[in-house]
Amino acid sequence: MDVAMTSTTQTVCPSCGGPVSEADRFCEACGAELSPSTPSTPALDTDTEPTVEIMTGTSPVGPCQSCGGVIGAEGYCETCGTKAAKVRDHYTEQPSPWVAGVCDRGIRHSRNEDALAIAADPEPGSRALLVVCDGVSSSLDSDVASLAASRAARDVLTAGHAQGLGTESSRSSAMVARLEAAADAANDAVLDNTSPDSPNPASCTFVATILEDGVLVAGNVGDSRAYWFPDEAEAVALTVDDSWAAELIATGISREEAESGPHAHAITRWLGKDAPDHTPRTTTLRVTGPGWILVCSDGLWNYCSEAAPLADLVRQTAAASGGDPMATASALVDWANAQGGQDNITVALARL
Known part of the structure; x- marks a missing residue:
């Protein structure tokens, strides 16, 4: 094609x-x-x-x-x-040749509670919207809720193109506001897919990125992540987990120790009926050169957490895949499964 x-x-x-x-x-x-x-x-x-x-x-x-x-x-x-x-065990999305995503059940779980929803303009590097939600395994119907949440968020993000007042700062503020509105829509979708009398209401994480005209905005609730991996500069983690592990790291405990402990994947914020707060923490940066945007669930970063080595993995995988986003995302999912596939795996990529 x-x-x-x-x-x-x-x-x-x-x-x-x-x-x-x-x-x-x-x-x-x-x-x-x-x-x-x-x-x-x-x-x-x-x-x-x-x-x-x-x-x-x-x-x-x-x-x-x-x-x-x-x-x-x-x-x-x-x-x-x-x-x-099952249909949900493994599915892909590719709205444009430069943007693609893969969502996979993994090896150990009986169902896929991750979800992916992406959109993009045809022109490479122009506009891309990536959303990933990871259902909380201990909650009921989290697989349904996570998919509904990711797609509700994507629909909000695609509905407008933020211009602000014409300046970059006002445009960035408008993009942040739209991302927050997307998180609201995602939370509403989780509530709509939760039984009113459920003893353990559905819940999920949320992470999304907006790329528009060289401005990149990312926001998250929970421990799904977004990264920016420029070709010729230092890798950037765009999000900070809402988790016990992240709180331990903030106190000075090593990342390796915090992320391998018994509560490594206990999250402190999420979407859902019993969520304490679902407003995403956001970050904004100007993208000035070629590179990769990665949005993923913990099924991938479990095996390669820090930004620099994960950037190396993405670059090496992309080189072996001819630089194709879909082939690269699929290969990264295969790599995570080869490491054990202990969780559902979602990888969304945009190549600038």
Whole structure:
């Protein structure tokens, strides 16, 4: 495909959960007729509002990837008995050739509670919006809530292009305000997907970045992270975790000790009904050269936490992947799984 074209997005059949593309009129798995408005992830310059489908993760992808047989109601192939993959176990988004993301269940978890939602203009380095949410495993329906939250946030971010009063400082302030509004929408989406009488209400982390006209704004709630890795300058961690580990590090305890302790992944802020505060902490910087924006869940940074070595990993992986964002994100997910895959893994990249 010509790199100047927006990549064809892929979604799922509403009847069987099988993968389909925008060009398909019928599902190849079950033969169901597809609506012309089958949801997809559009580039930012489209004239229509993006449509969001919520993948609960309960529907298996069919047919059987091992033998082509029918997947039964219990999620196993009726011919060979192989357990079917679910739509939510592994999915990708690529709104433009220079922006891509991969969300994966990992190896150890039974379901994928991470979620990813991204958007971008076609022109490389122009405008990109990356959102990642990580459902809290101990809460109910966190997989549904995290996906709803990430996509609600993306919809808010795509709705406007902050100009401020014409100065860079006012434009940055407007971008921060929009990111905070996106976090509000994400929190509302979590509440909408939480049962009123739930004994353990759904909750998730939140991290988002906005790149517009050389200004990069990042904000987070919880321990999902954003980084800026310039090609010829020092790597920058754009976010600070809301976690017990981060508080220990602030007191002088080494990062290695804090992030390997028994409460290393206990977060102190989150989105959800019982959240103490969901206003993201934000940072803003001017991007002046080529590099990578990385937004990820702890499924990746668990194995490479500090900015400098993680930047080296991204650069080396990108070099081995021909500099392609989708291939690089996929390879980083594969790398995390090779380290043990003990958590869900989400990697979103923008190449400037």
